[in-house]
Amino acid sequence: MIALIMFILLSFGKEFGISANFRVMCAADGAGDMADFFKYDWKSQGWNLLVALGAMFGGYLASHYFASPDGAVAHVSATTVESLKQLGFNFQEGQVPLVPEFYSWEALFSWRGLLVIVGGGFLVGFGSRYAGGCTSGHAISGMSALQLGSMYAVIGFFLGGLFMTYVLFPLIFN
Amino acid sequence: MSKYILVGILFGITLYKAEAVSWYRIFEMFHFQSFHMYGIIFSAIAVGVLVVQLIKRTHMKSMEGKEIVIQDKDKRWQRYIIGGFVFGLGWALAGICPGPMFILLGSGYTVLIVFLLSAMTGTFVYGLLRSKLPH
Numbered sequence: 152m153i154a155l156i157m158f159i160l161l162s163f164g165k166e167f168g169i170s171a172n173f174r175v176m177c178a179a180d181g182a183g184d185m186a187d188f189f190k191y192d193w194k195s196q197g198w199n200l201l202v203a204l205g206a207m208f209g210g211y212l213a214s215h216y217f218a219s220p221d222g223a224v225a226h227v228s229a230t231t232v233e234s235l236k237q238l239g240f241n242f243q244e245g246q247v248p249l250v251p252e253f254y255s256w257e258a259l260f261s262w263r264g265l266l267v268i269v270g271g272g273f274l275v276g277f278g279s280r281y282a283g284g285c286t287s288g289h290a291i292s293g294m295s296a297l298q299l300g301s302m303y304a305v306i307g308f309f310l311g312g313l314f315m316t317y318v319l320f321p322l323i324f325n
Numbered sequence: 326m327s328k329y330i331l332v333g334i335l336f337g338i339t340l341y342k343a344e345a346v347s348w349y350r351i352f353e354m355f356h357f358q359s360f361h362m363y364g365i366i367f368s369a370i371a372v373g374v375l376v377v378q379l380i381k382r383t384h385m386k387s388m389e390g391k392e393i394v395i396q397d398k399d400k401r402w403q404r405y406i407i408g409g410f411v412f413g414l415g416w417a418l419a420g421i422c423p424g425p426m427f428i429l430l431g432s433g434y435t436v437l438i439v440f441l442l443s444a445m446t447g448t449f450v451y452g453l454l455r456s457k458l459p460h
Contacts, residue, residue, distance in 0.1 A: 154376055156335060161387070164388065164393065173445050174452075177448055182449055182452060185453065205330035205332060207333075207337065208330065209340075210341055210431030213337060214432035214433060217338065217341075234358065250348055256435070258436070268436060270418065271440065274418065274447065276447025276451070277448065278447070281407065282412055284398075285424075286423075291366070295373025300401075303406055309413060312413035312414070315417035
């Protein structure tokens with residue numbers, strides 16, 4: 152399915168990559184006056200904003216009309232439920248929600264929620280532009296085109312992700 | 326114009342139903358405890374490689390009649406490893422990458438607007454520091 156989406160966009164003459172939208176949004180807000188990186192023809196990238204808008208509609212439709220009968224549950228493995236318990240998350244198997252409780256406005260007032268939402272957002276925005284793409288641009292599009300750079304980027308994604316998971320999570324969630 | 330929105334909708338429903346928008350699925354992936362996320366990513370790449378080769382070998386044209394060109398990425402590795410590392414930290418921490426962020430925002434987690442603004446700030450700071458960073 153995801154490859155089909157990439158193919159459709161290629162057939163429109165476009166390249167699939169969601170994180171480029173952050174740059175478009177910055178440029179549209181006038182960031183071009185402050186850094187040359189944002190001085191580009193961002194209006195020609197408007198199509199990508201429409202893809203993002205569509206993704207939002209897709210999320211709405213999927214959660215409201217195509218919800219699974221057992222509710223918004225992530226069917227993670229039993230070992231994962233055990234690992235979650237070690238970090239202080241208490242779930243029974245089959246009851247792990249799709250998203251954690253810190254995806255809420257109230258959580259923004261706790262240091263942990265603030266760190267995840269604001270800190271995570273900053274790292275994702277900074278890192279994806281530094282690396283020139285995110286999961287869709289590098290892992291899917293770039294690897295499909297057998298680009299060496301994208302392979303390095305995916306290695307980087309995993310080094311960062313594993314460092315966070317094994318080194319920083321025990322500090323954040325205990 | 327609306328064709329892009331339709332593609333986005335397809336993308337949104339696919340990733341939502343595949344649970345790829347779930348923080349816990351990303352957690353599981355980084356613990357190598359399930360094949361689920363790898364299955365999604367690897368199958369997309371496998372089909373993707375075939376699609377790209379087909380496009381290149383047949384010199385397929387886009388709907389606008391131009392030949393489809395897939396730009397080569399930069400050959401240097403520094404920006405990919407360092408930038409990728411920073412991205413990976415955020416991906417594991419927040420459990421979402423840019424696509425799922427828009428999808429979850431649409432499904433009702435309005436707090437992710439703050440995530441979006443933070444990501445824009447991150448991109449903006451990168452734009453400011455770009456000339457000083459190793460690439």
